[in-house]
Amino acid sequence: MCLAVPGQIEDLRQNDQATVRMQGNTVEVCTTLVGPVERGEWVLVHAGYAITKIDARQAAETWELLNEMVSRASDDAGNP
């Protein structure tokens, strides 16, 4: 529950909701905690809420780390 994941604002919806692209997936995210957002901006998403805006470089670095975590977790699952 501590982990936040970067995503890029793809589309703006009603009620401070936005469609956010996270690598291959799109998810509905609430943007009320970060104020107005624009398409193309990057945010850190925690439990369905954008908690801060970040830049594209930071987003890319964070995804690199997350992908490593996922691949390591898969290795562990296969070899307990």
Added chain:
Amino acid sequence: MSQQIEQLRQRLCSAGEAAGGTVRIMEVCGTHTMEIFRQGIRSLLPANVKLISGPGCPVCVTSQGFIEVAVRLARQHGVLAATYGDMVRVPAAAGSLEQARAGGARVQVVFSARDALDVARENPKWEVVFVAVGFETTAPATADALLLAEREKIRNFSVLAEHKLVVPAMLALLEGGQARIDGFMCPGHVSVIIGSEAYRPVVEQAGCGCVVAGFEPLQIMQCLTRLVEMAAEEVARLENVYTVAVSAEGNRRAQQLIDQVFERGPATWRGLGQIEVSGLRLGQAYRQFDAFERFGLTLGTEPEPPGCRCGEVIMGNIEPPQCPLFDGVCRPTQPVGPCMVSSEGTCQAWWKYHRVRV
């Protein structure tokens, strides 16, 4: 190993040597706990620098009494419990939420607080209770969903909340804990909300160094190096190496939402007991959404599962392998305590990454 990390390791080792005795650094974030293990950070540290996993996993610090109330409520006729994924497997005397669901109770895992509100919209004949735990990162989300429920007059929605505040727990550990702590690696995403200045009392009142860190190996090493250097110099400072995401003042909008909906009060932490002004309860104006009031519930003081030493693990008094249940009857597939349930729990981190060496 990158050159920068190697340079930091050398600095850290020199500082460790200069410090002389044991330097004990506590992290208070479940993701830090997992990342430190996964990245093999412990293997880079000199023998006298010890890392302790503190109360950083929200599910792990949730009191047993709250878990018991949540499971009992989920079993009530007409109630649909919506909660985060980590919560459903935490054992209570009456079984976990997952077991309650297997027995016919309606328990739904949600991704966000607004999803819980959607569940209420979609199930108007059910009393939908959002079982909400977490630190300052999830509390604003609960507040937002509750305000939306009020605005849209969604009357079958309520919140069973046990949100907690990180800094009071850090202070309580320093004041009353058995484990000596020389520095805190402060949580990355909680700090996005509360801001790095929130740790000022830990530094100035309690004299303990604090460094806010992100999750990349370089940041974790920077943080540890600075904390060991502070210990060697016998000074306590507040520093932030995660400035791309964490500002001094934090996320004001999120803080305002917390202040609008909640009031601060005592809270019971697994292991730490009751700590004054360390929790959030719904403010007077929002009590109609409080599941405790709506269903006449009171928080009990149920004991932790027999033999479980999660409380001592959370306080940093013991390491998981010192618990007699660890890797025997308590495993991720069949957890006894919450630290083995949660993917961010200290016991699960040790089980995954450190088991072969103990």
